Amino acid sequence: ETGVTQTPRHLVMGMTNKKSLKCEQHLGHNAMYWYKQSAKKPLELMFVYSLEERVENNSVPSRFSPECPNSSHLFLHLHTLQPEDSALYLCASSLKASGGSANTGELFFGEGSRLTVL
Amino acid sequence: GENVEQHPSTLSVQEGDSAVIKCTYSDSASNYFPWYKQELGKRPQLIIDIRSNVGEKKDQRIAVTLNKTAKHFSLHITETQPEDSAVYFCAASIGNNDMRFGAGTRLTVKP
Numbered sequence: 001e002t003g004v005t006q007t008p009r010h011l012v013m014g015m016t017n018k019k020s021l022k023c024e025q026h027l028g029h030n031a032m033y034w035y036k037q038s039a040k041k042p043l044e045l046m047f048v049y050s051l052e053e054r055v056e057n058n059s060v061p062s063r064f065s066p067e068c069p070n071s072s073h074l075f076l077h078l079h080t081l082q083p084e085d086s087a088l089y090l091c092a093s094s095l096k097a098s099g100g101s102a103n104t105g106e107l108f109f110g111e112g113s114r115l116t117v118l
Numbered sequence: 119g120e121n122v123e124q125h126p127s128t129l130s131v132q133e134g135d136s137a138v139i140k141c142t143y144s145d146s147a148s149n150y151f152p153w154y155k156q157e158l159g160k161r162p163q164l165i166i167d168i169r170s171n172v173g174e175k176k177d178q179r180i181a182v183t184l185n186k187t188a189k190h191f192s193l194h195i196t197e198t199q200p201e202d203s204a205v206y207f208c209a210a211s212i213g214n215n216d217m218r219f220g221a222g223t224r225l226t227v228k229p
Binding site: 004015040041042043045048055080082090107110111112 | 119122124127150152154160163164167169207209215217218219220221222227
């Protein structure tokens with residue numbers, strides 16, 4: 001147990017559904033991330049919330065919408081997804097020093113949410 | 119932005135042999151290079167990392183080397199054991215901002 005919890009672990013949804021993935025960390029970290037893991041591809045960074053600022057990733061479709069109400073919780077809202085969005089979505093957290101440049105470096109990952117879009 | 123290439127994509131070794139996984143990066147400003155291990159159905163976990171101010175780091179059977187000039191770094195596992203079987207990911211970042219991962223190497227250690 002690394003202190004990063006994701007729910008649900010598995011999710012099956014139709015293309016017209018709206019669902020959300022949830023991530024919670026109990027490590028006192030101040031940065032949280034969403035990564036997409038597809039077979040035989042690199043882990044793709046989708047979104048970063050760092051020191052309460054969101055870092056945009058212009059390559060992520062607008063059907064994915066992140067929300068970070070506080071430093072311990074992170075959501076990924078899903079709307080009108082496509083079958084190619086089926087993947088494992090990993091949440092991670094880390095500790096960043098003030099200024100955002102120096103940090104411990106280590107990402108602590110959750111177990112992931114396996115998403116299947118029909 | 120940073121681009122990380124990882125080779126090989128699959129690697130099979132006999133128990134007791136050594137395994138080497140190599141990565142190259144594109145951004146010369148990158149200064150932090152972690153390696154993550156992901157066992158089947160589990161989360162990626164950090165196994166070793168190296169910063170740009172050192173050329174080599176060792177932790178028991180695992181070592182990482184960094185060549186800043188050539189912009190490549192490698193993971194070395196000696197005396198491999200079946201429990202080393204997993205997918206290994208390299209990554210590169212400037213600090214911990216925008217960490218970019220390689221595509222992963224599936225290592226199989228045959229008993």
